[in-house]
Amino acid sequence: MSATSSSNWDRRSILRAAAGMAAAGTLAACGSNNGRGGSGGSGSGKHLVQYFHAYGEAGTEQAIKRYAAAYKKADVSTSWITGNNFESALFATLLSSKAPDLFEFHPQLQLVKSGQVADLSDIINPVKDDFNPNDIKSHTVDGKIYGIRMIDDPQFFYYRKSMLEKAKVDVPTTLDELIEAAAKLTTGKVKGIFLGNDFTAIQNNLIWSAGADTLDAKNQIAYHTDGVVEGLKKLRTLFTSGNVLLGAPTDFWDPSSLNQGLCAIQWGGMWSMPAMQQALGDDLGIFPFPKIGSAGKQSVYNGGWSMFVNAKGKNVDAAKEYVKWLWIDQKQYQEDWATSYGFHIPPRTSIANQATKLKSGLPAEGIKLFTDYGHFDNIGFDQTMQNAFSEVIASSVRKNGNPEAALDTCDKKVNVELKKLFG
Known part of the structure; x- marks a missing residue:
């Protein structure tokens, strides 16, 4: 999906400022709320915060908040990061007391090596064969899967x-x-x-x-x-x-x-x-x-976005449970996210096979180019x-x-x- 959050959103542009901001432990003030309450679901018990960059397509923010509101086991609020500083805001916030419980980003080995992202193998392995093998490979380190692909973006x-x-x-x-x-x-x-x-x-x-x-x-x-x-x-x-x-x-x-x-x-x-x-x-x-x-x-080039759980957060198990619910169990939401706000390829074969909007014409040509010539990120x-x-x-x-x-x-x-x- 496109991003109004960065003139070059596609995983290449962690601003160098991120390192300085992170070292200073500062938090960029951005997004439609501070990530603590306000835009969450109707769940009881745990409160979870998720970080998303501001997608350019109309309806995306409302969709993510609608999915969260349907979750009953926790109250999930969304920080929708606008402006051109999603990466730097995220990396700085991950080192602060206001770190999100889960966040979208791209597979990055240093996030694994630093212990920043949780191993999601236990929730992904049962459906692993339903994912594009390249999406599994690009998120795997030493046999463990860190992060779950939400959309593939050729x-x-x-x-x-x-x-x-x-x-x-x-x-x-x-x-x-x-x-x-x-x-x-x-x-x-x-x-x-x-x-x-x-x-x-x-x-x-x-x-x-x-x-x-x-x-x-x-x-x-x-x-x-x-x-x-x-x-x-x-x-x-x-x-x-x-x-x-x-x-x-x-x-x-x-x-x-x-x-x-x-x-x-x-x-x-x-x-x-x-x-x-x-x-x-x-x-x-x-x-x-x-x-x-x-x-x-x-x-x-196959871009895309993935969901990660903050391994250093206070609610790791609850965050993993939410990720499993939304990005593994709720196939209807996954297809909606991939095809209703711009076109993306669902990373799961079963969903891609039933995505009628992508079956013919130019979208089908795009999928063929992706299949014939596509390259994925190297973690x-x-x-x-x-x-x-x-x-x-x-x-x-x-x-x-x-x-x-x-x-x-x-x-x-x-x-x-x-x-x-x-x-």
């Missing part, structure tokens, strides 16, 4: 079919073709392509489409390849071409840039599909991130590493730095982090 390019037809442009399958297409599609006030305001939304796709990976099976750097260097140089060419929408009013997670005709091609998530279809009808198509170089392959490639690679994009794509030198700098930071996590 990201790919959207495009205006009529604009490509008018410019006599075929759907690009290589980065060179994408650069050529952007040039032909740029006319007057319309830019050929929008890749997000700082290009970091596509940073993992740059790696995968070049035939590389973030880390290898031995948890060593796998992104520093000739193909990735080539991709960085080509993205720099694209960035400076004058054919890219820069400084858009909203970021990639919002469909406005394509819907309002500011560009012909836009990077985005499957969550935007209903709003785009409403605006553009049958003039809407999708394609994966194109391949880079001879060793490359097209790629789709070991943590936020510090993502940030280090974001700096590579900043220095060698948005500025004119040397890609090899930028990657060397990134390697040093990543290796420090790898040593911390893996010894």
Whole structure:
């Protein structure tokens, strides 16, 4: 789902401020309430607090609070974190006396290593085979499952079919073709392509489409390849071409840039599909991130959000019971969450198989791209590493730095982090 909470919501942007805020033990004042009472359910007994970032789709906040209100065994209140500081607010709050009992985030090994998130194997194992195996794998450490996937969010390019037809442009399958297409599609006030305001939304796709990976099976750097260097140089060419929408009013997670005709091609998530279809009808198509170089392959980034239980909280067992109730037992709510407020793929096969809204047309195409080209997060490639690679994009794509030198700098930071996590 999209987020108004961050211009780059998709697990890449733990703000560096988070570390400073966390060290200071400060709590950012945000959200529609303070997380203590007010918006909870009708349950008796324990009081639980859950943290969510502010999703962009209408009805999401009301839905999460409606589910919580239906729970009878505890009073569950929701802190709906608005603004651009969800990650920093969450990480700071986890170290304070106001830490939530459960929270949504993405699989991160350091949360496991620090004992911050509870082992949920006992509630997930009975239904483990009903989950996408990749969603289980990305949340598993030493055979234990930490976190339960709520939604899978593939990201790919959207495009205006009529604009490509008018410019006599075929759907690009290589980065060179994408650069050529952007040039032909740029006319007057319309830019050929929008890749997000700082290009970091596509940073993992740059790696995968070049035939590389973030880390290898031995948890060593796998992104520093000739193909990735080539991709960085080509993205720099694209960035400076004058054919890219820069400084858009909203970021990639919002469909406005394509819907309002500011560009012909836009990077985005499957969550935007209903709003785009409403605006553009049958003039809407999708394609994966194109391949880079001879060793490359097209790629789709599978984002998404997962629910975690705060292992250092006072109500671990009660929080786990609520997570089991909502994200394992209540299939109707799970399908509602995945398909009623934007489109997402339910992580559970049984729910995905019955999600009629995703069965045909463009949603079905999105699922096929996800199945054929999808990549999931590596739990070991943590936020510090993502940030280090974001700096590579900043220095060698948005500025004119040397890609090899930028990657060397990134390697040093990543290796420090790898040593911390893996010894």
